[in-house]
Amino acid sequence: MLKGKKIAILMEADFYEPEIWYYKFRFAEEGADVHFLTRMWGQTSLTFKGHEYHIPFECHESLENIDDATLKSYSAIIVPAGIVADRLRYTEDVKKISPAVELMKRAFGEKNIIKGIICHGLWLMAPIAEVIKGRKLVVHNNLLGDAKNMGAVYVDEDVVVDDDLVTARSGGHCHLFAKKIIEMLAAKK
Numbered sequence: 001m002l003k004g005k006k007i008a009i010l011m012e013a014d015f016y017e018p019e020i021w022y023y024k025f026r027f028a029e030e031g032a033d034v035h036f037l038t039r040m041w042g043q044t045s046l047t048f049k050g051h052e053y054h055i056p057f058e059c060h061e062s063l064e065n066i067d068d069a070t071l072k073s074y075s076a077i078i079v080p081a082g083i084v085a086d087r088l089r090y091t092e093d094v095k096k097i098s099p100a101v102e103l104m105k106r107a108f109g110e111k112n113i114i115k116g117i118i119c120h121g122l123w124l125m126a127p128i129a130e131v132i133k134g135r136k137l138v139v140h141n142n143l144l145g146d147a148k149n150m151g152a153v154y155v156d157e158d159v160v161v162d163d164d165l166v167t168a169r170s171g172g173h174c175h176l177f178a179k180k181i182i183e184m185l186a187a188k189k
Helices: 015-029 068-072 084-088 098-107 119-131 141-149 171-187
Strands: 006-010 035-040 045-050 056-061 078-079 113-118 159-162 165-168
Touching: 006 015, 015 035, 015 141, 015 171, 035 113, 045 113, 068 098, 078 098, 078 119, 084 119, 098 113, 098 119, 113 119, 119 141, 119 159, 159 171, 165 171
Parallel strands: 006 035, 006 078, 078 113, 113 165
Antiparallel strands: 045 056, 159 165
16 A cells, blocks of 8 residues: 555646556555646646547646655656657756756655656656666667667666666556556555
8 A cells, every 4th residue: 555655747738548547546546645747837727638539637736846845755756658758848948957857857866756757758858868877777669769878778678677767668558667666665664
């Protein structure tokens, strides 16, 4: 059981619906407190449509301006599949990284937070490749070159664990990915 554990899942448009619905229900089933975070752009809520079926998903929580105490309250932060990572890495000022990239950079500084990156989620790490360099991971086949250019060590498995980093090949592997994260969190009593 994950009672008392908080899991953040980053969100944006063009998410892979089966993956997001799986996380929403599976983590909650284990007793986790699940939070879907996005860049709110000054709004109180935003509705995103999924990639395959255009199913709407409403978000109410901002990933911007999360202080250190709030960041440390999360047991895991997940960057999902689909085009979510590409959208979240947008920055208006090319001299600055996006708020989502900044959040992940800070999360990588916290060893107690499990960082979960699945499929195309690795795109979010491109501006901060140093957090990936030398780490074992798996990504969607389309991102193999990206992973190598970031200095990652590619492992040809469906789910790969490298200390506090859990990666999975595709959104279709979300059940294996979530299972591994649940196991790791349950072991952190």
